[in-house]
Amino acid sequence: MRAAEALYVHGTAYEGLSPHGGTAFVEGGMVDYxxxxxxxxxxxxxxxxx
Numbered sequence: 519m520r521a522a523e524a525l526y527v528h529g530t531a532y533e534g535l536s537p538h539g540g541t542a543f544v545e546g547g548m549v550d551y552x553x554x555x556x557x558x559x560x561x562x563x564x565x566x567x568x
Contacts, residue, residue: 539563 539552539561547567553560 537553537555539550542549542551547565549562549566550564551560551562
């Protein structure tokens with residue numbers, strides 16, 4: 519999450535295309551996320567443990 523958030527530091531000034539988010543594989547599972555730079559938010563859409 520922090521890595522995705524760091525790409526869009528000045529979210530309110532962001533003028534590019536909306537990023538699509540992605541899947542981050544973490545120890546013990548994965549997280550699907552969406553980045554909304556203009557709202558300065560990174561949303562977790564799904565957390566899956568295995």
